[in-house]
Amino acid sequence: MPDILVVGGGFAGVWAAASAVRALREAGAPHHSVTLVTPGNDLVLRPRLHEADPHTMRVPLDRVLGPIGVGRVAATVTGIDTVGRRVTTADTAGQELVLPYRRLILACGSRLVRPELPGADLLFDVDDIDSATALDTHLHGLPGEPVAPGRFTALVVGSGFTGLETATELVGRLRVIAAPHGATAEVRVVLVERAPVLAPGLGPGPRPVIVEALERLGVETRPATTLERVTPAGATLSDGAVLPTRTVVWTGGVVAAPLTALVPGARDPIGRLEVDEFLRVPGAPGVYAAGDTAAARADPDHLVLPSCQYAIPLGKHAGHNAAASLIGRTPAPFRPAPHVTTLDLGEAGAVSTTGWERTVRLTGAEAKTLKRTLTAQWIRPPLDDADELLRQADPAFRTRRTTPA
Ligand SMILES: Cc1cc2nc3c(=O)[nH]c(=O)nc-3n(C[C@H](O)[C@H](O)[C@H](O)COP(=O)(O)OP(=O)(O)OC[C@H]3O[C@@H](n4cnc5c(N)ncnc54)[C@H](O)[C@@H]3O)c2cc1C
Known part of the structure; x- marks a missing residue:
């Protein structure tokens, strides 16, 4: 049985799995297993899908998570039993598989309306x-x-x-x-x-x-x-x-992925599950939500936005906290860095803002350079490098938390 089962191979899911492994190893409990279930073989770089050659905007999951021993099931989750603590999956051939879990991290993202x-x-x-x-x-x-x-x-x-x-x-x-x-x-x-x-x-x-x-x-x-x-x-x-x-x-906006509806709990207007500061879903013991499926608080006045800027640290916190709860360690409350935004404007550059009121801080070529660094480098997890992945999987790792995406 996977001790920690992560659903979704996007930014939140990948970093949740890595962070869980990191926390377990640090605590001297590497015998607990972490498994990720997602239908595809790649982490899709969604923030780059409006660009040319979108078929190249992917990172092989096995080269990210393989080196740290995360198990992978290539299937779609079709059912979640939060009382019996098991999920039902179907692979591309329609073959059904039931996966029990001790902790579940729901990171199945969002979809266009x-x-x-x-x-x-x-x-x-x-x-x-x-x-x-x-x-x-x-x-x-x-x-x-x-x-x-x-x-x-x-x-x-x-x-x-x-x-x-x-x-x-x-x-x-x-x-x-x-x-x-x-x-x-x-x-x-x-x-x-x-x-x-x-x-x-x-x-x-x-x-x-x-x-x-x-x-x-x-x-x-x-x-x-x-x-x-x-x-x-x-x-x-x-x-x-x-x-x-x-x-x-x-491009009419997104809602939480349909799977989110299978977990009992309160939801925000776009279907995201409400979570506490440790990203636990109240009313669903052992279940955490991260990324675009989680209506987490960015601060007392704002919920996180569905974005990589939040999906990555949410994933790290959910993974860390799921592992911490298994082994009796202290969980880390989700306290994201101040809100920032960097919008690509094609050949006209970009614009980068800070704060929820979105004060402009960079424009033109300067903002474009930042945006390129973000989307070409910083949102890509390291490949074939267990040490670097685990270093960055620390919820306290700052680069992605302080950088606008
Ligand atoms: C064109 C575009 C541009 C964007 N630009 C930016 C940007 O500039 N900056 C920014 O911060 N954000 C941007 N975003 C938003 C960002 O991509 C998302 O917020 C981010 O991908 C969310 O990460 P996630 O891991 O929560 O979900 P996703 O990346 O959507 O990953 C979800 C994963 O769950 C899997 N999954 C879904 N259902 C199931 C199921 N039933 N069973 C198993 N697995 C399942 C999917 O296959 C996928 O692997 C952009 C999005 C788009 C589409």
Whole structure:
């Protein structure tokens, strides 16, 4: 029986497993086993899925967790019995396996909320590696499409964090694809936002920088507008406009992964499980939640946001605390570093803010360098290096906790 069972091979799950191993080894209790169950073989770097070549945005789990002896089950969890302390899994062949546990860490992430509207099946998104790869393949196929209005037009729906990063990045991606065909002038990116202002969730602090970047890149913006219908040749907007396009990307926000609903407990409006300061789920003994499945407190006034900035330290704390409770050690309360945000703005740079009021602290090339370091280096766990992984798995390790993502 796995002593500690981690569900999910994303940022929270990987760091939970590593942190649990670290705590067990430090306490001289390495005989306790840690197992991670997740359907894929890779940690998917979701923060980079709006970029070109999304199929490369992955890290092999076995090269991260293999060196520290974490067991891995390649399967999807389909049932959780928190009273009997066991989960039911199904592998790709449909083979069922029941895994008992002593401590369970739920780190199954979040998923995009997809709309119900005519033509919804024609929408693209960048929520997971398969859908982001489908968009990439589609974009590379555009030059082979008949020359017609809207061939290189992309419509991005939603100007939250993901919508802004996607729209600004698509300008460069489409130009690279169109250029060899002499069609750069055809590239057009349109961003629609339901709210009366752009980037409503990011607030007034960074908005001027964002608006200037969108203007510089030539991204057309349509606030107070929604998407009503999609066809293979175009999109109809709520103001009645019909936009010729073959590429509509939906970025309408996320909710906790469906599995979260199988654990008893209180939830926040996006389905995340409420947890105490040690990331335990009250009412489900032995169960911890981390990453995008956890509605943990960042401070007395704010819940964490679904982001790597929190998923990584949440994972480390959940892993540490699950191990600590097994071996009678002191748990570590979750006390994240001050809130920060770094938003990529494609070829227009980036913007980095600090605090919940999002005071701008870096813009342009400086912020872009920070963003590149974050997404190319700091969110990648070390490969084939047990010592370095365990060093970074310490919940007190500061780099990722003090760095905006
Ligand atoms: C395009 C995009 C850009 C982003 N940019 C940023 C950014 O710049 N900065 C930032 O901080 N955050 C960003 N995010 C958010 C960030 O990626 C997530 O907050 C982060 O991935 C959450 O980590 P997680 O481990 O909780 O979940 P995930 O990374 O979603 O991992 C969940 C894991 O659980 C597994 N799983 C799900 N269901 C089951 C099941 N039933 N059984 C077993 N396993 C299961 C999945 O396969 C996956 O391995 C971005 C997200 C997207 C999509």
